[in-house]
Amino acid sequence: MSLSNFQEDTRVLENKNYKGDYFCITFHAPTISPSVTPGQFVHLRLPNSPDLLLRRPFSIYDVDTELSTLSLIYKVIGKGSKALSQVSAGTTVNLLGPLGNGFPPANKEKLIIIVAGGYGCASTFLVAKTAVNPGCCILGARTRDDILVENEFKQTGFEVNITTNDGSYGHKGIVTDVLQQKLNGLPYNQSASIYACGPDAMLKAVGRLALKHHAESYLSFDMPMCCGVGACFTCVIKIKADSRDGWEYVRTCYNGPVFEANDVFFE
């Protein structure tokens, strides 16, 4: 039997403080990196943390196929991410991946609109990097200090729009303010494909707006996970189904993390 997912001992090349509590870590991962598609994730075993039994899932931010590297962006929030921030270059880190069903390839006829809340920019960056025709992206965060990889998005040729809740940078407000304008401003013969990642409330708002405008939209959900491969049923979200309640719990690691907005059961 051949094995289709990979478990690889990778080497940390760099683990740098990006800004504030945000870090960017890069691994030499010759087995995993060549088959990564946008929106997929790796499941990381923390080295030197025997008390933390569970792996941590991270969206793959970037890959370099020539150097066989992959990078993640993460925020130091709890014990695990703190331990990760202290891992030095040269350390061996075991990864499972690439896991999950990422974003589908963009239809060349459609305008790609990327909507990213906070570190949701990490899972959507490869969409921009691999797009045939650059579209636009909307990066939203609470404040200026939480806006990440703006220049990297610009270098892909995408138009970059910034929103912050406190107005410290870009449009004061939320990403759906700008998304609404973009969708309203589309020529009658142009349709859009929306690729979004961020907090649940943002995804819900983006999905609703997309459905209202008959735009296809793909939402990437960030749920806590244990196994990362579909075995434990930790990371479920409600998806429309032909059941008594009209929904069923579906595993984001196995069937997602990307779902079409139309399939998601929003309460």
Place this chain on the structure above:
Amino acid sequence: MSKPDLSVQLCDRKLRNPVVTASGTFGYGKEYSGLVRFEQLGGITVKGVSPFPSHGNNTPRTSEVDFGMINSIGLQNPGIDKFIAHPDYLPFLRTLDTAVYVNIWGKTMEDYAEVASRLQAEREGIAGLEINISCPNIKEGGMSFGTSLELAGKVVNAVRQATDIPLITKLSPNVNNIADFARCVVDNGSDMVSLINTFPSMAIDIYTRKPKIAANFGGLSGPGIKPISIKMIYEVSQAVDVPIIGMGGIFSAADAIEFLLAGATAVAVGTAIFSDPQTPIKVIQGIADYLNDYDIKDINDIIGGVEIN
């Protein structure tokens, strides 16, 4: 040096080695098919199946704690109809070169018997049924059957009437005397016992003051529970003369060997699979190395080999 014989006998089935996966930690097998070589495992135990589809509990369903985790998944499953017919479940499991054990549960005695009788009709490729009377995370059934001697006996008897597939009863550690429960289920027709299930537990987020699990409580697993598992396996091995599948905190070959010495014929790896999906394979290799180091030719020579003081 010749390779030691790792095979063990679980009723009518000879396993190539004593290492299986624990129910609820290995999905329905297919989920790990991209990462684990099934043909190296002694067997797998699939997630609990009930007569009806079940949503399971609300999220969050799991929480990491120091050296362990708490889960309250609530036995989400597709129901027996889909389990039998859908290519991702039983038809897939039948293609595997390893022993397949199916964990079963219900809300009532009749539910347990119904799943068993449906699987009796579809028994090809099923090495045994594991009767789950010990899940702490469902409101009806589950642990309520496993913590009453009378109900435990009745539910095992009902399943026994419905099938001649070898039966394993998964015992709850949340009882005064687990040996009494082992005797009771064996007297009622269980061919084997597996133990232990998880311990009811709780973790609180001190910033939100909310329990970290939607259902408030869950089952604790991980290396911290291992010494309790070992003691219970020893006690059960003194009480009954049927194969015991030991589990509860196995992360290494050394852990597994401790279980075998305590009296387990086979061992199940659970939570450790989440840390490293290769844990069962590493455990098998490590047991072989241990036997080689001590020049033991047959694994059966260490089962129950603890020398009590």
